[in-house]
Amino acid sequence: METDNSFKDCVIVSCGTLSPEINYLKKEGFLDAKKVLFTTPGLHEIPKELETQLIDRIKKAREYSNKIIVVYGGKFCYVNSVDLFRTIDTIIKEQGEGIVRVQASHCVDMLAGKNEREEISRGEKVWWMTPGWILFRKHVFKDWDKGLANENFPKHTGGAIVLDGIGFFDHYIEEHTEEILEYSDWMAIPIIPHEITLDRFKKKLLDQLHKLQEGDTQ
Missing domain, CATH: 3.40.50 (Rossmann fold)
Known part of the structure; x- marks a missing residue:
């Protein structure tokens, strides 16, 4: 057909x-x-x-x-x-x-395949995110406290990388700087945007x- x-x-x-x-x-x-x-x-x-x-x-x-x-x-x-x-x-x-x-x-795999993610991470352990993980944090990490965050995030030495295919991050951080800084502080790793298609x-x-x-x- x-x-x-x-x-x-x-x-x-x-x-x-x-x-x-x-x-x-x-x-x-x-x-x-x-x-x-x-x-x-x-x-x-x-x-x-x-x-x-x-x-x-x-x-x-x-x-x-x-x-x-x-x-x-x-x-x-x-x-x-x-x-x-x-x-x-x-x-x-x-x-x-x-x-x-x-x-x-x-x-994350829908937006960037394993090989592309390996290239982006350059051998570092990364916590991968999409814009939705920023916008809907309260849903995505529902019932997570600081203790659980400390167990999971700090071992990701490459930080939290946001795969951004929609021109989201730069505009969002301009208007929500404190929110992103607090989010990063809660995770205890930097939140880093990475532009993709x-x-x-x-x-x-x-x-x-x-x-x-x-x-x-x-």
Whole structure:
């Protein structure tokens, strides 16, 4: 079947953490989806709620189209500690045909692959973030206290690198300097922006669009 690059017959169901990139691509005209639905950012910390919201958004998406692209990572976004064999793809498959998922391990991997991240980090251990991790900090790090922060962040000697494909950071820090400084202080590592393109993200979205257009949702 012939494919094209228009999402006009599709619905996007995405983690809210990636809403800055999704909305940027909508504004740019690349992502002309029939509808875009978001779950609450940061639900990787609350897998049961992630599952509930994902199923709910997919049901809502069915009201608009039977072609659905889920923008969620695999192994890092949903970990069911009660049933380790229950994955995000299991949940999606249970919702029926016509649903595909962007192939990446997590949101950071959608924006920059392993090799690119290794180049950026230059061998240092890095805590990777996206603009959503700045905007939705209270969701992403819900219930984290300073003790938990101290256990996790300081070992990242390369700092916290924000992969910025939307021209976000420079503008944001101008208006929220104190917030970023406090965030960095809480993490006990510097927050460093790194400019990227959204080419990898676009390709991953197009790969799934073409699968839907070809009727390949297995």
